[in-house]
Amino acid sequence: MPQPDNKLRIPETLRNVKSIIGIFSAKGGVGKSAISLQLALALKDKGLKIGLVDADIYGPSQPVMLNSSPGELKLTKNEIIEPLTKEGIKFISMGLISGEKMPVIWRGPMVSGAVMQLLSQTEWGELDYLIVDTPPGTGDVQLTLLQRIPLTSAVVVTTPQKVSVSDCKKGIEMINKLDVPISGLIENMSWFQPDSMEKKYYLFGKDGGKELAKEYSLELLAQLPLVELDEDSDLQNHELLKKEFDKISTKLMDSVKNLKDKRSGGIPQINITK
Numbered sequence: 001m002p003q004p005d006n007k008l009r010i011p012e013t014l015r016n017v018k019s020i021i022g023i024f025s026a027k028g029g030v031g032k033s034a035i036s037l038q039l040a041l042a043l044k045d046k047g048l049k050i051g052l053v054d055a056d057i058y059g060p061s062q063p064v065m066l067n068s069s070p071g072e073l074k075l076t077k078n079e080i081i082e083p084l085t086k087e088g089i090k091f092i093s094m095g096l097i098s099g100e101k102m103p104v105i106w107r108g109p110m111v112s113g114a115v116m117q118l119l120s121q122t123e124w125g126e127l128d129y130l131i132v133d134t135p136p137g138t139g140d141v142q143l144t145l146l147q148r149i150p151l152t153s154a155v156v157v158t159t160p161q162k163v164s165v166s167d168c169k170k171g172i173e174m175i176n177k178l179d180v181p182i183s184g185l186i187e188n189m190s191w192f193q194p195d196s197m198e199k200k201y202y203l204f205g206k207d208g209g210k211e212l213a214k215e216y217s218l219e220l221l222a223q224l225p226l227v228e229l230d231e232d233s234d235l236q237n238h239e240l241l242k243k244e245f246d247k248i249s250t251k252l253m254d255s256v257k258n259l260k261d262k263r264s265g266g267i268p269q270i271n272i273t274k
């Protein structure tokens with residue numbers, strides 16, 4: 001169960017979700033959505049039960065990446081939404097809910113209210129991990145997610161670029177202030193390396209995310225290259241990135257295990273030998 005000491009009422013639909021991970025970055029366009037999906041798929045490949053929620057009301061991108069449309073969504077009893085299953089993961093997005101089709105879901109006048117409704121009105125069932133892809137910024141939605149969803153931990157994403165790093169600092173400060181642990185930082189779009197070349201091109205500067213991780217004592221989960229995609233290929237099927245996400249998902253699982261061990265008492269076990 002996420003954060004057993006959480007004083008808030010955990011929505012009924014999230015009660016059988018073991019860990020909830022929020023993917024945050026105050027900066028837009030740094031790869032949060034791509035990373036959320038690749039992480040979800042890598043965890044699924046390890047045999048775990050995974051859900052993915054796209055909490056971006058203004059620019060939801062998961063439905064496109066997962067090739068899904070609003071018509072596929074079903075409401076079950078008591079206004080509860082049945083998540084879609086795509087590529088072996090349970091999935092729901094703000095982009096799948098259109099006002100005319102499901103007005104019942106849109107009672108909340110505020111966006112953050114709608115995000116909460118989406119999370120708590122979806123029948124997640126039993127999950128090992130629920131990955132929450134968040135919108136850019138440090139506003140109401142992020143605040144609501146950090147305060148009202150029992151997040152196990154956050155993962156922060158930045159590019160090495162100065163503007164991204166400086167926005168990302170605001171995000172880290174916000175997460176720290178709200179006492180949500182951070183499992184680590186991913187530096188994305190770190191360099192570009194043409195197939196046939198030794199040389200790496202640091203298009204957005206070098207090691208900006210690495211240094212940020214050091215400054216805040218966060219684990220650097222990875223530095224990921226900017227990769228070239230042709231028309232028919234997806235980021236999530238890119239061989240090099242798949243290998244990277246296999247490692248990132250292991251590191252995340254270790255971090256979550258450590259956090260849970262720490263929370264559940266912390267009495268050290270000692271072996272007494274004669």
Ligand SMILES: Nc1ncnc2c1ncn2[C@@H]1O[C@H](COP(=O)(O)OP(=O)(O)OP(=O)(O)O)[C@@H](O)[C@H]1O
Nearest residue numbers: 027028029030031032033034059136189225226227
């Ligand atoms: N490592 C990468 N190599 C190549 N393209 C990438 C990489 N990471 C992300 N992209 C591409 O960059 C664009 C932005 O990524 P994405 O939508 O995941 O960012 P985001 O942080 O979720 O953006 P927003 O803040 O708008 O939600 C997308 O087209 C995505 O496919």
Ligand SMILES: [Mg+2]
Nearest residue numbers: 032033056061
């Ligand atoms: Mg996004």
